[in-house]
Amino acid sequence: MPRKKIDILTYDATLRDGAQAEGVFLSTEDKIAIALKLDEFGIDYVEGGFPESNPTDIAFFKAIRMHTLRHARLAAFGATRRKKMKVENDPGIAALLAAGAPVVTIVGKSWDLHVRDVLKTPLDENLRMIEDTVRYLRRKRKEVVFDAEHFFDGFKADPDYALRCAVAAAEAGAQTVVLCDTNGGSLPEDVQRAAAEVRKVLDIPLGIHTHNDANLAVATTLAAVSAGATHVQGTVNGIGERCGNVDLCSVIPNLALKRNLKCTAARKLDELTDLSRFVSEVCNIVPRMHQPFVGLSAFAHKGGQHIDAILKNPRTYEHVPPESVGNERRLLLSDLAGRSTVVEKVKKFGLKRKGDVTNRILRKVQEREHEGYEFEAAEGSFELMVRKEIGRHRGFFDLEGFRVIIEKRENGQPVTEATVKIRVGNEVKLTVSEGDGPVNALDGALRNALREFYPAIREVRLVDFKVRVINPRAATAARVCVVIQSRDRKDVWGTVGVSENIIEASWQALVDSVEYKLLKDGTRSKR
C-alpha cells in the first residue's frame, strides 16, 4: 500500500451521514453503486452504514461481499457500548462485528452536556464506555476509527474532559481519533485552536469531521488540517442531515490545488465532476448549479467584460482551471457552451461546413435545455436530435395516435389501458395493452405494435425510469422531464422527454429508446 507517502487520507460518509439528508433515500443497489464508484475514484475509507439502526445497512454489508474494493477500506459505523452493559453483550457492537467490515468507526460523546443530558450517565462511565468499546474491537482485530462527537462544543465547555475522551480512545488502541463538529456551528479559529491542543497530547493520526450549519464546513476542515489533522471525513456533494456534511468535492481540490497536499483521492481529480454527478444521479437529487468546483455554473461566465477577459487569459476570472476538476468553462452569452462535445459528435458524421452545422446544433441544444431537456444521461436522444438536425434521420414508424385510459371505481385498484396506432410503410397496426400505470401500458402497446416489424425490439429492457419536475411551483401543471435507461445484450442507452403532460414526456422517451435501438442495430423493417 502506498499510503506512507500520502499526506491526507479521505473518508467518505455519503452512505451513512449522507443518507440522513432530508430527501435522500438509498437502496442497497444504490449504495453498492456509490461504494464502487468511490473506490474507483480513490477514496481511502468508505463508510457503509450504521448496522444497528438501519436494516437496509445490514443488507448492504452482506451484498458488498460479492464485490471487491480495490483501494478503499470499508467501515461500519456504530456507537460506544450502552451504559452499564458489558461490551460483549451489547447488541449494537454485535451488529457492528456482524457487518464484517475491516474498519469500525465508533462514535462516542466528548461533550459533558451530552453525557449528562442525553446519556444521563456519570462522566467517568462515558470514558469507560469509550475505552471498553475500542479495546474490545481492537481485540477483534478491527481497525478502529474513533469519532469524538461534538468535540469542539465539548472543548469549549470543558476542555479537560473533551481531551480525556480523545485520550481514552487513543490509549485503548484506536488508530485514528476524529474530532467532530457535529452541530456544524464552530468557527475555524476555534477548531484550529482545539485541534492544536489535541495534537499536543496525542501522537496518533488525527481526523476531522465537520458539518455546514454555519456555512463554514470547508473552512473548519482546512483549519483542522492546518493544525495537523491527516484524515478528512465528508460526503460527496456535502449531502447530510440539516445543512449537510462538509463537501468532499470542495475539500479534495482545496487540499490538492490550494494547499498542495497529496491524497489518493486527488489522483483522479479530473474525474471529480463525474463523481459528483454520478452520486446526484443515484440519489435522485437535482445537482446544485452553483456548487463550487463541480457545479454546472462553477465556471460559467455571463458578464460581457468577464467573457472578454477570460478569452484574453482564463486566469483573470477562474481560480483553478475547470479541466483540473473535470468541469468545463461555459460562456453563457455566446454559442460556445458545450461546443467541444458537439464538435466531437459532428466530426464523426464527416460533414462539410462543420462550423455552421456545429453552431446550428448548439443553438438547438440550448433551446432544448432551456425547455428542460437533460442530455447528460440521454445520449440516445442527443444522437437522434443531431441526426434530425443534419438530415440523417429516417423514422422507423409513424404514430397515428395513442389513447390511454385510467379508470378507478370506489376504492378498487385503478385499471389502465393503452391503445397505440402506428404505421410502418403502408401497414397500419392498432394494438392495446394493460399495465401497472399509464407509462407501463403505453410501453406494452408500443412494443406489441412494433415487434412484428422489428423483432429486435424484444431484446430491449427498460432498466431505469426517472421523473424530475422542472418547475415545481407550477404544481400539477408543472413541466416534467422523464429519463429512461434501456439496454439490450450489448449496450445501455438513455433517452429523454419533456412535457407538461407526463404521459407525453414518457412517450417521447419511449419512442427515442426504440428508435435509437433500431438505429444502432442498422435495422430495416422485416415486412
Place this chain on the structure above:
Amino acid sequence: MPRKKIDILTYDATLRDGAQAEGVFLSTEDKIAIALKLDEFGIDYVEGGFPESNPTDIAFFKAIRMHTLRHARLAAFGATRRKKMKVENDPGIAALLAAGAPVVTIVGKSWDLHVRDVLKTPLDENLRMIEDTVRYLRRKRKEVVFDAEHFFDGFKADPDYALRCAVAAAEAGAQTVVLCDTNGGSLPEDVQRAAAEVRKVLDIPLGIHTHNDANLAVATTLAAVSAGATHVQGTVNGIGERCGNVDLCSVIPNLALKRNLKCTAARKLDELTDLSRFVSEVCNIVPRMHQPFVGLSAFAHKGGQHIDAILKNPRTYEHVPPESVGNERRLLLSDLAGRSTVVEKVKKFGLKRKGDVTNRILRKVQEREHEGYEFEAAEGSFELMVRKEIGRHRGFFDLEGFRVIIEKRENGQPVTEATVKIRVGNEVKLTVSEGDGPVNALDGALRNALREFYPAIREVRLVDFKVRVINPRAATAARVCVVIQSRDRKDVWGTVGVSENIIEASWQALVDSVEYKLLKDGTRSKR
C-alpha cells in the same frame, strides 16, 4: 444616524452581482421590491445596479426615486474611467452620476496581471485611473466606496502594487476601500494576512467582498473581519456569478451570534428566514433546502437518536436556536427516526394508553415507509393517517370513480380529460375537466366536484409537486411516490401518495390535500 455604535456595516449586492447569476433575471419591479425589503430589514447599503452596462439598471435608479429608503443608502456601481480619457468625458462615469444615488461604488484593478492582460495599460496609468475617478466623484459630493478587484490575487502576485492601488483610492478621498476576492479562490489565512497588511497602511474603514468558488466565502469574509474589516458586502442567499457571492444569510448571523458584533442588519435577525425566502420568491429560484440558517432543512432532524436528544435539550444538535433566525425546528419521520417523534405527534391528541397507540402508529409508519411513502414533507397525510388509526377521522366525500383519458393524434399535442364522480351525503356529483396533463385534469375535476359543498376549497393552491420513482430498476412498472405541497391564506401542508400507477399516487395526494384542508378548517358541508 446611530451608526457610530455599529461594529459592522452591511452592503447588499443582490441587485447587481446577484443578477449576474445563471438563471436569475430581475425586472425593475423585482428590483424595487427587493430594495425596499432590504431597507426594511436593516441593510446599510443597497447596490442598485451598473447603469453603464445595463439599461434595466438605469430604469431601476429612475423608478426607485418614487420610494423612500428609511435606513439604507443607495449605491450605483461602475468602473474607473477608461484609460487615456478625461474622467469628465467618460460615458460610464456620466451614467453613474445620472443614476442619482448618494453612494457610488467604483471597481478598479489591483492585480498587475489584469492591468497588463485585460486593460493593456501601464501600471501607473491604472493608479491614475483610480485617483482621478475617486477624486472626481468626491468633488461631485458622492460617498465613494472603492472595490479593489482581485485584491488578494493581486497581493499574492505583487503585494506592493496591490497596496498602492488601495492607497491611491484612499488618498483620493474614498470613504471605504473594499478588498475583493473576485475569483473566489483565496484561502482564509491568505485573506487575513493581506487584510492585516492593508490595515497597517490605511486608516479609513476597510471592506470585504468575497465569492464562493472554493466554498470558503463565509470564512474569507470572517477572516477579513478578524483583520479589521468593518464593511461586509454580499448577496441574499449568496446568488451571483459562477458559485455566487458570499451569502449574507450566513454572514449576518455568524457576525451577530458567533462573533457578538453589532450590526443594524442583525436587529431583525428573526426575520432573516423571511428575507431569504422573499428574495428566492422574487428571483423565482427554488430555495435551497439545506441552506445554512434559513433553509427548510437547516433545523430538521431525521436520525432517531438525534430527535431523542433534541427533545431532551435542543442545544444537543442545534448550533443556534432556530427562532433566532426566524426558522423552525422540524422533526422528520423516516425509517431512521425513532419513537420520540411519533410520541410528540401523538401527545397532542390527548389519548389514553398512549404507549399502545404509539406502537400501533409506529408500525403503520414503518409499513407505509416500506411501501415507499415519505412522511417527511407530508405532515398532512401523516395527520390523516394517525386520525384514521385512532378512529378520529371522518371523511368529507366518497369516491364513486374517476376516469382519465389522454389522447394524441399523430404529432399533435395530447388532449387530457378527467371525469370524477363523488358522493357527499346523499348527493352524487359528476364533473369533468381538461388539463395540461392527467394530474392537472384530475385536480381540476375534483375541485369542480367539491367546491359547491366546500367553498373553502377555492382558497387552496398547489405550490409544489414532486415525483420520485421508488424502484427505478422496475422501469415503467416502477412504483412512484408523489408529494404535493398545498397552501391557503394561512398554512402550507404536504401530502403524499404511492402507487405503481402515477395517476393513483397523485390522486391519493390530492385527496389528502383536500381532506387536510377541510379538517384543519373544521369544515362541515354547506349542503
